[in-house]
Amino acid sequence: MRLFLIFISLIVSGHAHSIEVYNFENEYQRELYQELTQELRCLVCQNQNLADSDADLAKDLKDQVAEFVINNQDKETILAYMVQRYGDFVTYNPPLNTSTVFLWFSPFVVLLIGAGILIYNIRKKQS
């Protein structure tokens, strides 16, 4: 039992450490911060978002995001700030433009091909 408690407290303390402390004024700001750090990519470890990353640069960028949020900047302004500096790659929710058309629509193309094959097969069976 004691071992179990120690184990649990270790897990919990690890988590307490990884949560950054910012003095947000209200719940809305806290949520906006969470939302943004989950949507922004850490450029050092590129398959992590900022919220999950412990990289030094991720910490700087999180500080920057928190500062903007506390100063009541809106989501678009903060995302634009990051995209201006790091490009569309920085967001996990990239905007639709000429360089991302393929990214956005290739799943639908695959879906259409699949539907085509399906319809072809059904028609063939029926005839």
Added chain:
Amino acid sequence: MKKTIISLIPLALLLGLLALLFLNMGYHTEQVPSPLIGKPVPAFELPLLYEEGTLTEQDFLGEPWLLNVWGSWCPNCLYEHPVVTDLAQSGQLKVVGLNWKDEFKNADTWLKRLGNPYHTILVDYKGDVAIDFGVYGAPESFLIDANGIIVHKIVGELTPGNVKDEILPKLAQLQ
């Protein structure tokens, strides 16, 4: 015959996807293309490592220069140091250092040990200006023209190869 061809389609698709995957493995880099190419240098005012006072982006107008982001903690900066030194000594352009997220003592020791190739060294220990430049790892180098426009960016170390094939030709185009 027709049936055989149709039943081979999934296999062909799989092979095609595998081929794409392998091609991508060859070409894939973790380099993020900079949206700052062709744009003016972000505004900054930074202190200097060895001199009093501060410099702004305006102080560098008038001739092309290379901004090299480095830190004494960065192993690849050590690796590129001879290349930076050669480029600076060739006198073809002004090489300015941006000492990023470092400590004076460490940076100073590093430079005393290896030699200081830089014309000037700007200091950004908090990392704000580096964020404005879209820096996400050291070393990074920015080639900037006489009007303060960012012409080219190299992520990772300068090598004799990318100096010869990228920096110098771009520089020649400017003159």
